[in-house]
Amino acid sequence: MLRIGIDVGGTNTDGVILDEKNNVIAKAKTPTTEDVTTGIVNAIDAVLKKSGVDPAEIKYAMLGTTHATNAIVERKNLAKIAVIRIGKPATLAIKPLTSWPADLVEKVGNNIYIVQGGHEFDGREIAPLDEEEIRRIGKELKEKNVEAIAISSVFSLVNPEHEKRAAEILREILGDNIPITLSHEIGSLGLLERENAAALNAAVTKVIKTAVGAFKAALAEKNIDAQLYLTQNDGTLMTAEYALKYPVLTIASGPTNSLRGAAFLSNEKNAIVVDVGGTTTDIGILVNGFPRESSVAVEIGGVRTNFRMPDIISIGLGGGSLVREENGEIKVGPESVGFRIVNEALVFGGNTLTATDIAVASGRCSIGDPSRVKNLDRNLVAKATEKIKSMVEEAIEKIKTSPEPMPVILVGGGSILVPDELKGASKVIRPPNYDVANAIGAAIAQVSGEVDRVFSLDQIRREKAIEEAKRMAVEEAIKAGANPDTVEIVNFEEIPLAYLPGNATRIRVKAAGYLSK
Incomplete structure (x- = not known):
């Protein structure tokens, strides 16, 4: 039985096919497309052609996708939602969605309600749930054609009964086709942040449904009859059905796929992972083979949440990063040509000086047409090379919690930019198949x-x-x-x-x- 892993990045969509022993049979990189889905189809097609395997042998398909993240950041394809807070009279001071950016509230619909109920920290009721009010809200939402609902209740992590009962009543009125997110299943302590996480989850239910449908269609088109899984942001998998219920858990799954892939490829369980893509470099820490979780509340698209997220530092350095000289100082990124690198970088026949051109000119790698950068100013190349190195070293120092040197694993297609010796690293590892560690991380999760x-x-x-x-x-x-x-x-x-x-x-x-x- 074979597995196919697909990971969507900002620049490339990577694909791999693994056998039962986790050996890589074939790998492929294709440019990420604006609609994301086309890039996924292209990656599946490319890796199948390279492998020559019978599609019927593929029994598992894993997808790491940016669909949910993009929808929130770009304010596109979001569901029209309602947010119901159970906490009157204790929580009237700050209404739901108060801290959200105005344009995001406008996209999801400003349908907010606060009803009587909720619990104390020890599970005792603050007040009984107002079931009649929930019924009235349900009838109102039916007329408004709301597409998803988020329910939050005070201290529901201790006692979730009011959230569960409210959902039962709403399903009686609205049926089972409207997704209902319960905050105790998504977030952590802190009512507002947990409520935000639940509301974001409700907002991206529509886009993930489209993504899962497109992935299923792409697999069917290639005669692949496989169980479908999506990667979560803790480095593990969930079934497509589970993902449809908790789509917000796919946010930041890309960097975690790379961390899991790096752990697998290097056999290192505790290390720093530097994942260099076409646009950004993500740095994270492995603890017992899994990504270290962030201990602080995380903002997504301007919304403060408290559900689990990997502890990642991102810097504007990638293979497509622009390199220029300003006032005698060399600058690399954060602007990038992204997936256009195959047309715009000097070594690929373009007219834009990128970090990849610097790597080729310095002799670190041979990509495209090296002759196109052989006459670059050597002083410029040396300064840019040093700048890239210092950017990575600074990020490594920021994410470390101890001054002691740690193993550093380099992955991602853009990791050719990074030298084999780094300050703060006990050793630098560039494992086999480092360029598709993200897709491998998805497939082995x-x-x-x-x-x-x-x-x-x-x-x-x-x-x-x-x-x-x-x-x-x-x-x-x-x-x-x-x-x-x-x-x-x-x-x-x-x-x-x-x-x-x-x-x-x-x-x-x-x-x-x-x-x-």
């Missing part, structure tokens, strides 16, 4: 489930709380498509919340397993 809950240890014994959290994480992994026999706990974190009474503690658990056969 495991399936995971995660739980982030607050427990009152006055209400439940600590051992029981831990056992319950682990059970829930395993269940989530199985729902996401993992083989129950292979699921194991890969991350456990317990944080006592001293500022809350009731002996409260926050427990975060991640479980992961291999694909169901």
Whole structure:
């Protein structure tokens, strides 16, 4: 049984086909297209032609896509949503979507409601859920033709019953075709950020449905009958059905695919990964083979959220980065020719000096027509080479939490720009197939489930709380498509919340397993 992995980047869409032992049978790079979907089709076509395999042998297909990210950033193809907060009278001071950019609120529709209900930190009701008000809202939303709904409730991570009951009532009125996002399934502590994450999830349900449909159609066109998975931003997979429910989890999956691919290709579990693409360089840290998670709230398209995101530093350096001299100083990026590099870079017959041209002129690699850069000013080449090196070294220092040198793994097609010796690196590794580490990371990924809950240890014994959290994480992994026999706990974190009474503690658990056969 073969697997095909596709990863959509800002410049290139990469594809690989792996055998049962995770050996690379074929790999391909094609330019990312403006509609994204065409680039995916082209990548599938290219890797099939290179491999010569029978499409019927491919049983698994994994996609890492930027569809959801692009939709939020570009304000395109977003669903018309309603946000229902359960928290009256305790949460009337700040309305839902208050902090959102005005143009984004306009795109998703300013349909916001606050109803009576919610819970205290220890699970006790603040007030009973106003079910009649939920019914009235449901009838109103039916007339407004809302396409998706987000429901958030005070301390729903402790007690989600009001969110679940509100969803039941709305489904009775609206049917099962309108996606309903419950904030306790998406975000973490902090009502506003969790509510934002749920609302963003609801907003991108339509675009991910289109993306999944297009991927299925592309596979069918090539006679590939495979189970379809999408990559999550924690470096693991979820089934297409799970992705349709939680599309926001695909945001930032590209860098995490590269980190997982780098870990697999290098056999390093704890290292810094430098992923150089055509437009940007993403730097992240591997902890036990998985991306280190960000400990701070993350903004997406101008919206502050608190759902899990990888800890990534991005800088404007890539193969297509423009190189110019200003006031005697060499500047590289952040402007880039992106996927137009194959036409605009000097070595490809164009007239734009890019970072790739500098790499070729310095002798680091031989791409295109090296003769077109052999007469470049040597002083310019040396300064630009040093500038590229210092940009990467500064980013490495920023992401490290210790002054000790760490292994650095270079991946991505643009990593030819980076030298083999870097300050702060104990060693620099450029593994085989480094140029398609992202697609490999998608293809070899495991399936995971995660739980982030607050427990009152006055209400439940600590051992029981831990056992319950682990059970829930395993269940989530199985729902996401993992083989129950292979699921194991890969991350456990317990944080006592001293500022809350009731002996409260926050427990975060991640479980992961291999694909169901």
